[in-house]
Structure formats: structure tokens, C-alpha cells
């Protein structure tokens with residue numbers, strides 16, 4: 052069953068065409084690894100899915116409901132509803148520095164008036180436990196390592212019980228010794244059948260965990276498919292060149 056359908060997505064910044072007719076589907080339980088050189092449009096693509104960027108053309112639907120169809124956005128209320136089923140994790144964590152870990156998790160449900168205070172408290176503690184940080188509930192983000200911050204960000208994204216989680220280079224800002232703990236949490240989520248799109252340079256993760264790899268270059272999907280095929284026997288010259296540079 053397809054959770055997310057993206058069709059002919061187009062996006063320009065001024066005269067710079069950043070996304071050119073991007074189309075792909077995400078099925079329930081898929082882990083999609085998106086790889087590609089810097090500047091190829093990976094972040095813009097991901098940000099478009101949660102309307103952090105407005106697209107110029109194309110369609111995005113989640114669970115069969117259109118957020119935007121043929122470049123025309125649905126009513127704000129519907130767009131908001133659709134986005135609320137997606138969680139996003141950023142490269143630089145984007146935690147609120149003045150709020151404790153637990154407050155970071157509970158802020159959005161509080162503002163959106165989702166659940167009771169007690170329910171949100173129980174959920175935040177459950178999720179902190181899940182990412183191995185229940186002892187950090189009352190500290191400020193500044194007291195945490197990068198890996199811990201990112202695990203908090205993942206727990207925060209899970210608070211809305213998303214149908215799909217989006218990760219934009221979640222380990223790129225981390226020291227190498229801290230990437231493992233974040234990748235482990237992501238692997239656990241995959242094992243629990245969380246549907247995810249992960250923009251990443253971690254080729255081992257893509258190979259081990261992804262159900263599908265999408266290679267983007269210059270605003271286009273050049274090649275996509277089974278991780279082993281795309282990563283070990285790529286068909287396209289541009290994919291080969293990229294992988295040679297990366298590995």
C-alpha cells in the first residue's frame with residue numbers, strides 16, 4: 052500500500068531549477084535511502100514534503116489525500132492535517148535551546164492541543180526510554196552530546212505518531228563516534244516497520260536497512276531500486292561516478 056505518492060515535483064529558486072519532475076512512491080514499511088551529491092536537491096525535496104518549501108508544480112499525496120495536486124495546494128486545514136502525519140528530523144537537530152528535553156517533546160502537542168497533558172507526559176517518557184534517554188528528560192539540550200540531541204529530535208518527531216518519518220542527513224553533523232547510536236535508533240525503528248525516507252551519506256546504512264535507494268543528481272532521480280543493485284551494480288554513469296567518489 053502506498054503511503055506517499057510524489058508526482059512530477061518541480062521547484063525553482065529564482066532561475067535555478069532545483070527539482071525537475073521528481074516522482075516516486077513510498078509504500079508502508081519502506082525505508083527509502085536518498086543519496087546524491089551536495090546541491091542535488093535532496094533537502095529541498097524532503098522539505099517540500101512538509102511544506103517547508105512551496106513547490107511550483109506536481110503533486111504530493113499522503114494516504115491517498117492530496118496535499119498539493121498539479122501545483123495547487125489543498126485548503127490550509129487539510130495541508131496541516133496531512134503534514135501532521137509526517138515527522139521530520141534535521142541535520143542540525145533544531146531543538147529549542149531554552150526548553151528541557153521533555154519540554155521539547157511536549158511543545159508541539161501542547162500548542163496543537165493534541166492529547167491531555169498526562170497523555171503527552173506518558174508518551175514523552177515512553178519515547179525517551181525508547182531512544183535511551185529517560186535520564187535526560189529534565190536537562191537542557193546544551194548539556195547533551197550531538198548524538199543525544201539527535202536521539203531527542205527523533206523522539207520528538209515520534210510524538211505525533213507519524214505515518215512516515217523524514218530524515219535529512221541525521222548523522223552528518225555528528226562526530227564519527229556518535230553516528231552509531233543514532234543509526235541504531237533508526238535501525239530499531241525500521242525493524243518496528245516505521246516508514247522512513249532517509250537522506251544520507253551512510254552507504255552501509257543504506258545497504259543494510261533501506262528497502263529502496265534513490266540516487267538524485269542535479270534535481271532529478273537518476274536511478275532507483277534495490278540497494279544492492281543501485282549501490283553495487285549501478286546502471287547509470289552518474290551513479291557510478293558518485294559512488295566512486297563517496298566510497
Ligand code: ADP
Nearest residue numbers: 064067069087088089090091092093094095096
Ligand atoms: P542537497 O540537500 O542535495 O545538498 P539542496 O536541496 O539543499 O541540495 O539544494 C539544491 C540547490 O538549491 C542548491 O543549488 C542550493 O544552493 C539551492 N537552494 C537551496 N535552498 C535555497 C534557497 N532557500 N534559496 C536559493 N537557493 C536554494
Ligand code: MG
Nearest residue numbers: 093094095220
Ligand atoms: Mg541537504
